[in-house]
Amino acid sequence: MVQFSVIVPTYNRLSYLKHCLESIAAQTCAPFEIIVVDDGSTDGTVEWLQNTHPEIRAIRQQNAGPGAARNRGAAEASGDYLAFLDSDDLWPPWALSTYRDLLKRYDRPSLLFARYRDFAELPDFGLLEAATAEVYANFAASHKVAAFAGGGMMVARRDAFVYAEGFPEDRLNGEDHDLALQLSDAPGFVRVVSPVTVAHRVHSGNEMGDVEKTVLGVIRLVEREEAGAYPGGRSLASARREIISRHARPAILEAAKTGHSTAAGDLYQRTLSWHLAKGRYKFLAAAGFSLAIRKLRMSDSG
Template identity: 35%
Template structure:
């Protein structure tokens, strides 16, 4: 059994996938297996994967989205911990060694989350230097509600048994499926956030399309509805922590929607999240967002 199973979902990113795999095979720690899930690509992804032979377990499905692709990888993974890498992102040579060091230091927590280094061009990552491990441990993920750090599936290693216990990712085609997973893992024992060294080169793409904005809106609506229906663990005792996490994300997305030219979606998300903001409460946002949105829209109209 390998210590890590690396799951890489991909769709029509053959060239970027090669770069990602090169960063995987440059790892200092080699106790891992690699599973690439081709989510119905129509480019030469299959030809690229064939060149790796037995070094990569290539899985393929009809196009169903990133959540379903990751779940197929989880189904076939054999490692103690499952690590996710997006097929346009890059690892540093120390990434897996850092995760394993944190896992050993903090008693095999359910989730270890690294810190990403945003980049547009790979050469920018040459400025990143390896640092001494700095990490913060928590009883579980919900206990991080008041902490500020980037939260995304592309920088997490999850104990396989915990991941399977919560049944992996939602298969819905939404943005925010990684947040949904983290909330369902919210009470699993042990969460560690690795502040340094940086773990993942997180590729930045161009401006958001209308469909991306809509998926972001749909994703937050899904998270709010799951919370309303009791879909996340912890019961009443952990409700405030769950709401703090979900609503922090909602505030970010409402601003993104306004800046992306979809104020009607931002206003609807504001309306749907208002009850939660009242219970936390977040008066500054509740009172300040509507006038900020109006001013932002007016500025956009004058351009």
């Protein structure tokens, strides 16, 4: 039996939260418990929850960021799996049943990434398909594929989450990548291939829209890797660095394009040897050229 503790962090998104909770209530596999962590909202979120959803455990804390909110929910959870969902996103009715079936099929892995689809107005879940997945010995073993999921698209076995010490709480982006890397050697990683299990809402308030926070978040991953903070030691170093480099490349290019040259240049230099080791010469040339052009334009404008 799989018991899901559903954890929803929220901050001033009451209108979105209502739809999010409706999607949880519509699950064909009922969750063991639902925990909503209000991260210092001023829009009446907790009061609304207490008045309309007494069955949901509502926790209020001072604003500390999404990582801290997820950690707070995890600390209060008692299910054997933690299913994270952001308050502006939605689940199709089959999300938890898909997770349950895959977790049972693959011997209760430590970490699962959802299959997500972006939406802006109306969610498109597509058709319900048979549950299929890519399966790896651990997260590090997936280094050759572009395995990505935001913090609200992850399912983690609770004991593995405790072992990883949760999400970082420094308010930078990439806290989801850090958690996955903390579980580099934890047994069992599953990446959902079908069906779609999360509808990810794209809007102006998405944290990933902050380019500088994204670059600084990737730099944090690099620093933690260089400091030996991730498990697996030297035997998994190449795999971990390939995973981090895959996040670094789009961050560098986007930062250079949007004028965050200092941060982009710093990340470029910090990962230069990693990219050279993997033969990423086209990327290094393109990124170097973009940074040089930006520097020339800034010099001319000054």
